[in-house]
Amino acid sequence: MRREDYRMDRDAALRLLERAPYVHMASTDGEGRPVLRALHAVVCDGWLCFHGAPVGEKCSVLGREAVFSAEEVIAEVPSYWSDPVLACPATTLYLSAHVRGVVDEITVPETRARVLQALMGRFQPEGGHAPVDVADPRYTKQVAGLLVAGVRLDALDGKGKLAQNRTPPKIVALVENLWSRGRDGDARAAALVMRANATVPRPARFVGPEGVALEPAFEDDALPDVCALLRDTYWHAGRSPDADLADAHRASAAWVGARDEHGAVIASARAVSDGVRYAYVADVVVHPAWRGRGVGAAVMTLLLDHPRVRRVSRVELATRDAMAFYAAMGFVETGRAANGAYERVTMALRRG
Ligand SMILES: CC(C)(COP(=O)(O)OP(=O)(O)OC[C@H]1O[C@@H](n2cnc3c(N)ncnc32)[C@H](O)[C@@H]1OP(=O)(O)O)[C@@H](O)C(=O)NCCC(=O)NCCS
Known part of the structure; x- marks a missing residue:
């Protein structure tokens, strides 16, 4: 196996660094002793940046070669999936990103302020503070006084160990x-x-009708397409901002979908679920060009078999007119109520 086969593309490595809750920095100090730190860091202006002890105090790694890394464990793979006796095939699937370079202090006040604001935006996204702005006199002292440093993202490398x-x-x-x-x-x-x-x-x-790829888990990169599909539906039209739709999808226990042969998103469905007793299915949608070709049924079948949904004894949903679509999967009508411009039909699937 060549190292090249595990290589992650630069964008994916960048996204991993951007979402990492913290990064590790390994370097050496003035005496050549190893230094390892966990840091909050942000990607800003082509740099991976962090802040530290105030300027004037010693920062042992400034001007030194360092490597920064972020890792994400994807799954532990037990040995018995490949060998019933020997322990050796046990392994871990993971993603990692590394940046190597010389740690430099960032001295331009505007850039320092931008980095500090980016750190606040990343780690205190709810706000609750005046934006860090070089022109705001209340921040003059901090912007000048803190150590703001980073490493250029020129030597960024990513690895995805994914079998x-x-x-x-x-x-x-x-x-x-x-x-x-x-x-x-x-x-x-x-x-x-x-x-x-x-x-x-x-x-x-994971293969749908006409060879479409059924996806067991969508994540952020599918959001723009999924939001575009949902924007025109009768239950979201003109009232659900994309940011709300994105948050709702990210927070769902199960979010599945389908892609065409070019990788474009053509369907999506999600469920909130406690994993055992109750789940609620929402935002089931198929691209108009793909409707009536079995994709919706395939995506729903996958959603109902999702690990967070498959054991659930009662799965609910609401619809305006797709009752026959869901009835074919075992859902039965449980009620009707006026809902503004249309009648809302609630349905439930009972199992076990
Ligand atoms: C409803 C929707 C998800 C169905 O997906 P689809 O890919 O078109 O459905 P399929 O081709 O898999 O259809 C499966 C079966 O359900 C039936 N069906 C599909 N949509 C239906 C609807 N709106 N009403 C009644 N039956 C429907 C099909 O006729 C088909 O029946 P068959 O197996 O007897 O031929 C899709 O049409 C869609 O995105 N509609 C707009 C958004 C929407 O209404 N979503 C549901 C909100 S609750």
């Missing part, structure tokens, strides 16, 4: 095992393994 070293049948088995184990994060792990091994045929459960 690229396995044979196609083993990749298919891994994806199936992740889906059926269904621990938190396993649906996403299955999606990432399929994406990283795109030339390997997908397990049948």
Whole structure:
């Protein structure tokens, strides 16, 4: 297996750095002793930046070569999925991003203020403070006094260890095992393994009508397309800002969908769920060009089999006119009520 096969593209590495709750910095101090720090950092103006002890105090790594890294564990893969006896095949799927370079102090006041504001925006997104602005005299002292430093993002590298070293049948088995184990994060792990091994045929459960790719877990990169699909639906039209839709999708226990052969999002559905007793299905939508071709039914089947939904004894939803669509999956009508311009029909699927 060549290192190249695990390489993550630069954008994905950047996104990993941007969403990391903290990064590690490894370097050496003036005496050549190793230094390891966990830092809050932000990507700003082509740099990975952080702030530290006030200017004047010693910062042991300024001017030194350092490596910064962020990691995300995707899934633990137990040995018994590949070998019934030996422990050695146990492994971890993960993503990591590294930046290597010389740590430099950022001295331009405007840039320093921008970095400090970016750090606030990232780690105190709710606001509650005056924006850090170089022109605001209340910040003059802090902007001048804090150490603001960083490393250029020129040498940014990412690695995604996502079973690229396995044979196609083993990749298919891994994806199936992740889906059926269904621990938190396993649906996403299955999606990432399929994406990283795109030339390997997908397990049948992740192939929809006309060969469309059914996705066990959507994440942020699908949001613009999903919001565009939902913007025109009768239940969101003109009233749900994209930011609210994005938050609702991110917070859902299950968010699945479908992509066409070019990777474009053509369907999406989500559920909030306690995993056992109750789930609520929402925002089921298929791209107009794909309606009536079985994609909606395939996406709903996947959603109902999602690890966070499959054990749930009562799944509810509401619709205006798609009762027959859901009835075919076992949902029965539970009530009707006026809802502004239309009548809202509630339905439930009872299991167990
Ligand atoms: C409703 C929707 C998700 C269905 O997806 P789809 O891909 O068009 O549906 P499918 O092709 O998988 O249809 C499966 C079955 O449901 C039926 N069906 C689909 N949409 C239906 C609807 N709105 N009302 C009644 N039956 C419907 C189909 O006729 C088909 O029946 P069949 O198996 O007997 O041929 C899709 O049409 C859509 O996005 N509509 C606009 C948004 C919407 O209304 N979402 C649902 C909100 S509750």
